[in-house]
Amino acid sequence: MVAYLLKLKLLLLGNSFRRSPWQLVGVILAGLYALGVISMLVSAMAFLVDREATFISMVLVLAVSAITLGWALIPLVAFGVDLTLDPARFTTFAISRPQLAIGLLLSGFIGIPGLLTLLVLSGQFLAWRAELSTLLAALLCGVLAAMLCLVLARLTTTTMAQLTGSRRFKDVAGILVIIPLMLLGPLLVVVTDGIDGLTDLLPRLAQVLGWTPLGVFAAVPGDLAAGSTAVAVGRLALGLLYLAAAIWAWERALHRAMESPRSAKTSTKAVGMGAFNIFPSTPTGAVAARAMTYWFKDPRYGASIVMVPLLPVVIWFSAGLNGGAEFMLLLGPLLGVLMGFAISADVSYDSTAFCLHVLSGVRGIHDRAGRVLACAVIGLPVTLLASILPPVLLGRAELLPASIGISLCALLTGLGVSSVASARFTYSVPLPGESPFKTPPGAGARIAVVQLATFSVMGVLLAPAAGLGLAQYLTGNDLLGWLGGVVGIVIGSVLLVLGIRIGGRWMDRRAPELMGAVMVNK
Amino acid sequence: MSNSYLDPGAPALSIRELGKRFGAKVAVNGISLDVPTGSFFGLVGPNGAGKTTTLSMATGLMRPDAGQIWVHGIDVWEQPLKAKAALGVLADGVRLFDRLSGRQLVTYAGLLRGMDRATVDERTEDLLRVLDLEDAGSKLVVDYSAGMTKKIALATALIHSPRLLVLDEPFEAVDPVSAANIRGILADYVAHGGTVIVSSHVMDLVQRMCSHVAVIANGNLLAAGSVDEVRAGMSLEDRFVDLVGGRGNNEGLSWLHTS
Numbered sequence: 001m002v003a004y005l006l007k008l009k010l011l012l013l014g015n016s017f018r019r020s021p022w023q024l025v026g027v028i029l030a031g032l033y034a035l036g037v038i039s040m041l042v043s044a045m046a047f048l049v050d051r052e053a054t055f056i057s058m059v060l061v062l063a064v065s066a067i068t069l070g071w072a073l074i075p076l077v078a079f080g081v082d083l084t085l086d087p088a089r090f091t092t093f094a095i096s097r098p099q100l101a102i103g104l105l106l107s108g109f110i111g112i113p114g115l116l117t118l119l120v121l122s123g124q125f126l127a128w129r130a131e132l133s134t135l136l137a138a139l140l141c142g143v144l145a146a147m148l149c150l151v152l153a154r155l156t157t158t159t160m161a162q163l164t165g166s167r168r169f170k171d172v173a174g175i176l177v178i179i180p181l182m183l184l185g186p187l188l189v190v191v192t193d194g195i196d197g198l199t200d201l202l203p204r205l206a207q208v209l210g211w212t213p214l215g216v217f218a219a220v221p222g223d224l225a226a227g228s229t230a231v232a233v234g235r236l237a238l239g240l241l242y243l244a245a246a247i248w249a250w251e252r253a254l255h256r257a258m259e260s261p262r263s264a265k266t267s268t269k270a271v272g273m274g275a276f277n278i279f280p281s282t283p284t285g286a287v288a289a290r291a292m293t294y295w296f297k298d299p300r301y302g303a304s305i306v307m308v309p310l311l312p313v314v315i316w317f318s319a320g321l322n323g324g325a326e327f328m329l330l331l332g333p334l335l336g337v338l339m340g341f342a343i344s345a346d347v348s349y350d351s352t353a354f355c356l357h358v359l360s361g362v363r364g365i366h367d368r369a370g371r372v373l374a375c376a377v378i379g380l381p382v383t384l385l386a387s388i389l390p391p392v393l394l395g396r397a398e399l400l401p402a403s404i405g406i407s408l409c410a411l412l413t414g415l416g417v418s419s420v421a422s423a424r425f426t427y428s429v430p431l432p433g434e435s436p437f438k439t440p441p442g443a444g445a446r447i448a449v450v451q452l453a454t455f456s457v458m459g460v461l462l463a464p465a466a467g468l469g470l471a472q473y474l475t476g477n478d479l480l481g482w483l484g485g486v487v488g489i490v491i492g493s494v495l496l497v498l499g500i501r502i503g504g505r506w507m508d509r510r511a512p513e514l515m516g517a518v519m520v521n522k
Numbered sequence: 523m524s525n526s527y528l529d530p531g532a533p534a535l536s537i538r539e540l541g542k543r544f545g546a547k548v549a550v551n552g553i554s555l556d557v558p559t560g561s562f563f564g565l566v567g568p569n570g571a572g573k574t575t576t577l578s579m580a581t582g583l584m585r586p587d588a589g590q591i592w593v594h595g596i597d598v599w600e601q602p603l604k605a606k607a608a609l610g611v612l613a614d615g616v617r618l619f620d621r622l623s624g625r626q627l628v629t630y631a632g633l634l635r636g637m638d639r640a641t642v643d644e645r646t647e648d649l650l651r652v653l654d655l656e657d658a659g660s661k662l663v664v665d666y667s668a669g670m671t672k673k674i675a676l677a678t679a680l681i682h683s684p685r686l687l688v689l690d691e692p693f694e695a696v697d698p699v700s701a702a703n704i705r706g707i708l709a710d711y712v713a714h715g716g717t718v719i720v721s722s723h724v725m726d727l728v729q730r731m732c733s734h735v736a737v738i739a740n741g742n743l744l745a746a747g748s749v750d751e752v753r754a755g756m757s758l759e760d761r762f763v764d765l766v767g768g769r770g771n772n773e774g775l776s777w778l779h780t781s
Contacts, residue, residue: 273625
């Protein structure tokens with residue numbers, strides 16, 4: 001039965017490639033990337049062999065603990081374990097509980113993250129190859145540690161799924177996750193400043209982790225190398241106990257979930273007409289009102305809004321701390337581009353609901369303009385603030401015209417380019433109601449290509465205004481700044497109008513093809 | 523909505539030599555079909571027969587590989603905007619903008635078609651009332667049951683008072699009371715000059731409800747005409763199975779006999 005489940009997973013994976021070759025390309029690219037990561041990590045471990053045993057043990061325990069913690073937490077916040085084999089679909093089959101659990105668990109190794117983890121963790125033997133006993137122990141413990149990773153991921157997600165039945169919780173949690181992710185860089189800067197104190201801390205941390213589920217398996221070969229076989233055996237037993245306990249707990253949680261599937265709590269709160277009473281009652285206004293509603297209710301858009309307060313923090317910490325406060329001048333243009341870019345996947349986000357637009361015969365130009373309008377209502381004030389505040393606070397008021405002009409140029413150009421891009425290119429995005437972080441397997445390559453192209457086009461179009469602004473900054477000639485500002489606003493406005501028109505015309509011509517594309521991605 | 527540009531003598535829907543293939547599979551194989559104005563037209567066929575593909579092409583959602591389609595004399599692919607104004611469509615297997623409330627969604631559908639707000643508001647309330655969605659109107663569509671979702675989708679198809687209604691599987695997951703209500707609405711609509719095309723698997727329903735029927739299998743049109751012509755004295759279900767073929771041999775599963 002376990003073998004059947006594994007075969008099923010392989011079959012499903014293979015069929016998804018047949019359905020969309022792009023997915024195959026994506027998986028191959030991801031595979032190559034993973035191969036690169038593996039070879040780097042593995043060769044690093046191969047070099048470790050010359051160091052003393054306590055050092056090897058410390059490094060590996062810390063690394064494995066980090067990987068295990070990642071497996072336990074990341075799927076949780078990103079609400080994604082690979083649910084190609086969704087346990088709920090097996091309820092009606094007479095499969096014994098342990099077999100189902102083991103089968104589902106092992107199927108996690110079929111797929112790039114699982115395979116990568118297995119290879120890297122079992123690769124630990126390279127660091128311990130000096131002696132046969134440690135080598136064998138490292139190999140065994142590596143495989144067990146990889147198992148533990150997968151179990152923990154399943155355990156945390158299954159347990160949390162019980163708690164997080166409500167849609168609202170998922171929506172909010174989905175957005176909140178971005179904050180720590182965005183702040184990771186700045187945090188690292190701060191942490192690395194205090195790295196000196198850390199060198200004393202690390203060995204002790206490794207010692208403690210070696211007795212927790214996170215690092216228990218990784219610590220076993222170190223005990224053997226130190227000659228304390230009894231400790232090694234004890235630790236291995238403890239590790240197996242952790243593993244068994246985790247499997248048992250997951251299996252129980254899984255069963256509870258399957259026996260009494262928790263129906264998603266529905267919110268009973270009544271909503272009024274909202275944005276539909278604000279925007280004019282025309283097709284364009286209706287599209288804007290709908291888009292606006294989604295900006296606040298759909299976590300996939302909410303992610304863009306959360307970026308707004310975070311971006312200045314990130315810039316401040318990554319550049320400002322080191323005396324480069326003037327880097328804050330980039331805030332306006334950067335936010336402008338980001339906000340403009342936010343609607344570049346609009347049709348993909350609509351998914352098959354886009355059908356209503358096609359059936360209603362909405363003119364492309366109205367569709368485009370409505371989406372731009374909604375984004376501008378949020379983006380315009382934000383971009384203006386971000387372009388006015390930094391020069392004023394830095395006491396460089398003479399930079400204001402260029403700052404405002406370039407930022408607006410970035411926003412307007414971004415909106416224009418996005419209007420064209422979203423009328424032509426669709427790609428697999430998280431479906432409505434899914435976590436903003438869930439990427440369909442293999443979608444990465446197409447997204448990367450389209451987004452890179454879109455960004456490059458924006459960059460080229462932004463160059464004249466940005467160039468003049470830079471010239472003012474370098475030469476101190478304020479006339480250049482005024483010129484840059486005016487050029488920026490003019491270019492931006494022209495490109496926005498052109499973008500809406502061209503995008504609208506493309507949409508009119510290609511609405512059925514767009515519809516076909518979102519049907520495939522569904 | 524003014525429909526003065528429509529050709530009064532033309533059939534509500536006219537399909538000629540319509541063809542579509544997906545890769546090597548021929549989904550629709552040169553279908554020609556007329557749906558008379560004022561008819562209640564059933565489109566039946568086994569799973570994968572090409573019903574949804576045909577209807578998608580007829581409503582401008584999917585570009586045909588070959589053939590032509592007219593809605594009240596307007597070529598759907600030459601003058602899509604004009605044709606779409608006369609069409610109300612309930613598509614199967616597509617999402618709705620479900621982060622809107624039911625009321626917002628129906629209003630949205632009306633405004634997208636360029637209707638004025640007062641008319642949209644009035645009709646939205648009428649539709650919600652008739653479809654028994656008044657209380658649910660202020661809740662998000664994402665929280666609706668499957669049947670309620672079907673009903674709100676139907677409301678978005680009716681809001682602009684189309685001449686021709688195309689409904690793909692309208693009764694799926696709808697409870698019997700709501701289904702009876704919807705049938706009543708549709709019968710009334712047909713009695714006052716509208717034309718309805720429904721696709722369905724439920725032969726009994728089609729036989730009772732429809733005036734005309736067409737049978738499609740494997741992308742081919744097997745029969746079309748008034749229900750009485752097509753069923754030729756048999757029940758529609760028996761006639762359908764005869765036409766489509768493939769009635770299973772019930773004696774095959776002797777091991778299923780438990781006594």
